[in-house]
Amino acid sequence: MRHAQLPIVVVGGGAAGLATALAMAPAPVRLLCRAHDGRGSASALAQGGIAAALDPRDSAAAHAADTLIAGAQHNDVAMVQWLAAGAPAAIAWLQAQGVVFDRDAQGCLQLGREGGHSAARIVHAGGDASGAALVHALRARVQEAAHVQWRGGVDVDGLLLREGCVAGVRTRDERGRHERIEASTVVLATGGIGALYARTSNPPGADGAGLALGLAAGAAARDLEFVQFHPTALDVPGHCLPLITEALRGAGARLHDGGGHALMAGVHPLGDLAPRDVVARRVAAEQAAGGRVWLDATGVDGDWARRFPTVLAACCAHGFDPRRVALPVTPAAHFHMGGLATDADGRTSVPGLYAVGEVACNGVHGANRLASNSLLEGVLGGRRLGELLANTPVPAPGSGPLRVVERGESLPPAQLAALHALLWQAAGPVREARALRDAWRVCAALAEAGWQARLAKALLRAMRLRRHSLGAHWRQDRGCPR
Ligand SMILES: Cc1cc2nc3c(=O)[nH]c(=O)nc-3n(C[C@H](O)[C@H](O)[C@H](O)COP(=O)(O)OP(=O)(O)OC[C@H]3O[C@@H](n4cnc5c(N)ncnc54)[C@H](O)[C@@H]3O)c2cc1C
Known part of the structure; x- marks a missing residue:
């Protein structure tokens, strides 16, 4: 067991940070987060769900093969196999934590299908409110957990280093006051970089602050050039735009240009369900030519309030009822495949510093992430890292001076x-x-x-x-x- 003198600090209250903190029991953890109430994470906005080969006709091998095709074979194959093989257990663990996934009339888990998947394997909750359900349940478990101390309202803007090892963090609260927190280990679970772009599906806090901090401390990065753009965010004024889930196109919604012509006709054999980057480039090309692109979901049958409550509410809030009118859409920065380079356990190149979830890059997503693989990675990676840290003895803290590496103004x-x-x-x-x-x-x-x-x-x-x-x-x- 580890030395108990100093806590482990986890930065981030999304899927990856919550799963990491829970798995560390009984080692003491301080979970630091910008939001007081668990909001503000990309995890809470996730719509489609979580991929897992649960259908008897499906297999982990097929899930892995689809992940490699989406990733342009740039993926780390061992990590892909680990992800796909662990997915069913991740779903079972989430259910044990209180996440209630949608079921069909027979009581079986409903499995949705998304672009790039060769089988129906997307488990979802609350229709298109999967991420909110997941974060809500995991946050409740964290609040009950005696080993986790949650602290919201703080921005981690510095790392403490002692003798070349990360030895804690510096926080800044809403009134600008700094505090140093010494730790045996620091885990960055700070999410992605979408909000660095003018148009994004991400929340404003997905600004790359954790990645910047890791880089400032000298941690190696990997695959930074790979950013996924989602083709259909709602094209309204603003920076952080509502996402229009791909599942709508799976349910029959179609993209067209200003003249009503099918946008994807002749572009890709899969038409509207072509890979995200292909559709995003087509939409971007239409915009570059001065046009606008519309998603017509008026033909999508069924109970919108049950199947797509998040999309329905977001569109109506902007004056578009998707059941009656076509929606203006635009590509938006959505997911960062690159990040702080880690090994399979989440170790960065700087001793004492770990990274997990979207801020990290262990190679699992390759050059393009397969839909619904990222919550899965956060949960599986967080649990793996948490268990590892809970069972790893750490040396007593050194006696050298502490140095602060700052992210900067x-x-x-x-x-x-x-x-x-x-x-x-x-x-x-x-x-x-x-x-x-x-x-x-x-x-x-x-x-x-x-x-x-x-x-x-x-x-x-x-x-x-x-x-x-x-x-x-x-x-x-x-x-x-x-
Ligand atoms: C609209 C949308 C829909 C999506 N749909 C899906 C889907 O259906 N399925 C799927 O698998 N993936 C989906 N994704 C991607 C997925 O949600 C994210 O990749 C994943 O949730 C990232 O989890 P995370 O824990 O790494 O980061 P996040 O969930 O973003 O959490 C990061 C946390 O770190 C905190 N933080 C950041 N910097 C600091 C700092 N300096 N100090 C303190 N705290 C900090 C933030 O406040 C936040 O709590 C979607 C993403 C978006 C934006």
Whole structure:
């Protein structure tokens, strides 16, 4: 067992952080999070659900094969096999934690089908409110757990290092007060980077702060160039846009241009259910040509309030009733396949620092994530890491001085908005060398002004270095057809 003097600190209250903290019992954990109430995570917004080969006609091997195809074979094969094999147990564990998944009339788990999956294997809850159900249940378990101390309302903006090892965090509360928390181990479960883009399906807090912190501490990164763009966010003014789940197209909704012509006709054999990057590029091309794209879901039958309550509520809030009118849609930054490089257990290259969930990159998603594999990765990866840390003896803390590695100041709001627009333009669904170079130069010039510029510079560097298209990274200039 580990030394009990210092707690383990987990940063992040999404699926990955919650699963990690729960699995660490009985080792003491401090779970630090920006939100007081568990909101603000991408996990809570997840709509489609969680992939698991549960149908007797399905198999973990088929789930793994689909994951590798989606990832353009850039994936770590062992990690993919681990993910697919562990999925049924992850669903059972979530049920044991109180997540109630939707069932059919016979009482069996309902299995949905999404783009890229060769079988119906998406387990969902509350129709399209899967993530909210998951976070609600896991957060309730965390609040009951005697070994976890939850602290909301804090931004972790620094890492403490002693003798080259991570030895804690520095927090900043809503009044700007700093506090140092020493820890035996620090786990970053801080989510993705979608909110660095001008158009995103992610919450505002998915700003890459954890990734920036890890990089500032010298942790190695991997696959930073691979960002997934979802083709159908609601095209309304704003930065963080409501997502229109792919399941709607699975249920018969169709994309068309301003003239009413089928958008995906002749583009891909799977039409509207082509891979996300293919559809996203087609929508982006229509927009670049000055057009607008619409998703017509008026033909989708059934009980919207039960099947798609999240989409229905979000669209109605913006004045669109999807049962009656076509919805304007746009691509939006959705998921980061890259992140802090970790091994299978979540170790980064910096001793004492671990990463799990979307902020981490263990290679499982390759160059493009298969739909509904990320909550699964967060849950499985979090449990694996939590159990490991609970059972790993740690040496007594060193006696050297503590050093703070800071993420640094944020860009002023106007410059931050300009950076979001720049990334959308240069590092979006379609990329080319000159725009990437120019954007990198802008970020390099801004690097001292704010941490987001330094992070964007690192992302752009990776995008410039990969000169050919692969998965979600599409190089218009040197790209090869998919
Ligand atoms: C709209 C939408 C729909 C999706 N649908 C699905 C789906 O159906 N199935 C699926 O598998 N995936 C889906 N995804 C992707 C999936 O939700 C995410 O990849 C996954 O939830 C990430 O989990 P996480 O725990 O790593 O990060 P998050 O859930 O984003 O949690 C990160 C946490 O870290 C906190 N945090 C961040 N930085 C700091 C800091 N500096 N200090 C303190 N706290 C910090 C945040 O407040 C948050 O609590 C969807 C994503 C979105 C946005």
